[in-house]
Amino acid sequence: MLYDTRPEELGDVLGEHPRYRADQLCRWLYQDFVLSTEGMTNLPIGLRDELADKLWPFEVEITQTGDAGRTRKWLFRTPDHASIESVLMGYDDRTTLCISSQAGCAMGCTFCATGQFGFERHLSAGEIVAQVAYANAHVRANPLPGSPQRVTNVVFMGMGEPLANYPRVVESLHRMVDVMDMAARSVTVSTVGAVPGMRRLAQTPWQVGLAVSLHAADDELRSTLVPLNNRYPLADVVDACREYFDRKGRRVTIEWALMSGTNDSVEQAQKLAAIATDLGAHVNVINLNPTPLSHEQPADRPTLMRFMEALRAEGANATLRATRGQDIDGACGQLRTRAEEVPIRVGPPARTLADPKTE
Ligand code: SAH
Ligand code: SF4
Secondary structure (H helix, E strand, C coil): CHHHCCHHHHHHHCCCCCCHHHHHHHHHHHHHCCCCHHHCCCCCHHHHHHHHHHCCCCEEEEEEEEHHHCEEEEEEECCCCCEEEEEEEECCCCEEEECCCEEECCCCCCCCHHHHHCEEEECCHHHHHHHHHHHHHHHHHCCCCCCCCCCCEEEECCCCCHHHHHHHHHHHHHHHHHHCCCCHHHEEEEECCCHHHHHHHHCCCCCCEEEEECCCCCHHHHHHHCHHHHCCCHHHHHHHHHHHHHHHCCCCEEEEEEECCCCCCHHHHHHHHHHHHHHCCEEEEEECCCCCCCCCCECCHHHHHHHHHHHHHCCCEEEECCCCCHHHCCCCCHHHHHHCCCCCCCCCCCCCCCCCCCC
C-alpha cells in the first residue's frame, strides 16, 4: 500500500521506473489528491494500472452525508477487517476532519462507544494519514457546499487514544505538516490524559494543539468515568497540560461531555472553572451522544445552560460545541455500532485493559 511507505522512500516501491516518478507520485498522494490512480495524469498508464490496487490501505464500506451535505462520515475497512471511522465537517471558514488513531480503544471510558468495543489494534501512520488524503480526494470530486474545498483542520477525536499509539501518530503528524503542508496549528491531538505521551508531544517541533478530555473535575468522579484516571490522576494530567502550554505557548483545550446527573452539577462546573482558569485553558462542552451500552444520558437544556453559566460566572473561557452529524451517527464509534451486531454485554467490556503505555 502506498501510504504504508514513508514518503521519503516512495522511490523504492517504483522499481525500474525513473526516480522522478516518486516525486510525482508523492504529490498525488499528499498534495493533489485523487480518488483513484486513473487521475494521476502525469504518470504513464502502465504505472497507474500497476498502482491501482495499492492506493488506499482500506475499502470504503459506508459513506454517509448529513447536515445538507456539509457533514460526511466514512467507515473504512482494512484488509484484516479492522474498522476506521472519519467524519468531515464543513463550516464557513474551515473544513475539519475528525480521524481515528486506533481501531477500537483500550481505555474503556464508560460513556464512549469505542471504549465499549475494546481494543482491536493500532492504526499505522499510513492508515491515519490516508484518512486525511481520502477526505481531500472526496471533497475534490464532490464539492462541499459553502466550505473550503480541502481539509483545513484535523482533530484526533475519532476512534482510539492517539497518545497510546505514539510513534505512528507522530509519523502521521510529520506527514501532515511537512509533506501535506498543513498548518500544525490546525491539527489537534485529543487525549484522555495519557501523561507520558502528553509530555513527549510537548517536546516535538510542531505547534499542534492539545485537547484533554477531563469530563470530571475531581479524582473520585473521574475514576468512575475514565479508568486511566487511576493511573494518571487529575493533578498529573493538569501538570502535563501546564508543561504543554509552557513549551508550545498554546492554550490547551479541555473537553467535557455532559452527562445528566453525573457531571452536570454547578459544583463540577465551579471545580472545572478553577482548573481551566488556572491553566488558561479553553473549555469545550459537548452534550453526550448516548451510546447503546451505557446508561449515561445527555443533560437537559436548562441544566446544560446552568452548567455553561456557572463556568462563565467563574471566569472560564467556555463554548458549547454543537453536535454535528447526529442524523448519521456522528459520535465516535457509532457508525461501526450501526454496521455490526452490537454485542450485548453486562458489566465492564471484556477487553478493557486501560493500558496507558505510550511506547
Ligand atoms: N481518546 C481520545 C480521542 C478520541 S475520543 C480522547 O478521549 O480524548 C474524542 C472525544 O469524544 C473525547 O473528548 C471523548 O471524551 C468524546 N466522547 C467519547 N464518547 C462520547 C459520547 N458518547 N458523547 C460525546 N462525546 C464523546
Ligand atoms: Fe478511548 Fe477516548 Fe473513547 Fe476513552 S473517550 S474510550 S480514550 S476513544
